[in-house]
Amino acid sequence: ADLVNYRMRVVMEDSRQLTGQMLAFDKFMNIVLADCEEFRFTKKSANAKKQSTKSGASSGSDNTIEEKRTLGLVILRGENIVSMSVEAPPPNDISTKMGTVPPGAGIARAVGRGIG
Numbered sequence: 001a002d003l004v005n006y007r008m009r010v011v012m013e014d015s016r017q018l019t020g021q022m023l024a025f026d027k028f029m030n031i032v033l034a035d036c037e038e039f040r041f042t043k044k045s046a047n048a049k050k051q052s053t054k055s056g057a058s059s060g061s062d063n064t065i066e067e068k069r070t071l072g073l074v075i076l077r078g079e080n081i082v083s084m085s086v087e088a089p090p091p092n093d094i095s096t097k098m099g100t101v102p103p104g105a106g107i108a109r110a111v112g113r114g115i116g
Contacts, residue, residue, distance in 0.1 A: 005090035008033065011082045016040050019087055020074065029078030036074040040067045 008022045010031065017040075020033030041064045 003086065006086050007088035007090075009085050009087050010076060011084075012076070013080045013082055018071070018074065018076065020071075021090075026078075029081060031076045031078065031081065031084075033074045033076065034072075036071040038069045038071055040069075041065070042067060 003022055004024070006022055007019065008031075010018045010020075010033070012018065016038055018033060018036055018038050020036030022031060023034050024032040044063050044065055
């Protein structure tokens with residue numbers, strides 16, 4: 001309960017790492033992350049190696065690529081979580097915690113059952 005709204009890094013069973021603001025959790029360690037980003041390390045394919053050596057980039061002994069993907073709001077199943085660590089404290093600004101919605105152009109009117 002102390003880490004709600006903290007920015008967390010979660011490591012999954014398949015070696016993916018997800019970072020995001022922890023909004024909620026339950027007794028099964030299912031977690032809800034907001035503004036989530038996924039980081040994966042994948043091996044270079046044979047074609048990618050050939051293209052990088054032709055373009056003059058050194059491939060060296062490092063054959064892995066870090067892929068980043070923005071996911072947004074995510075629910076993670078606790079069964080697949082290996083570890084969690086704190087990336088950053090919660091934001092001080094209340095508006096970032098509660099997502100503000102701009103007002104619409106419509107007019108608010110009470111809805112009845114055809115009376116009046």
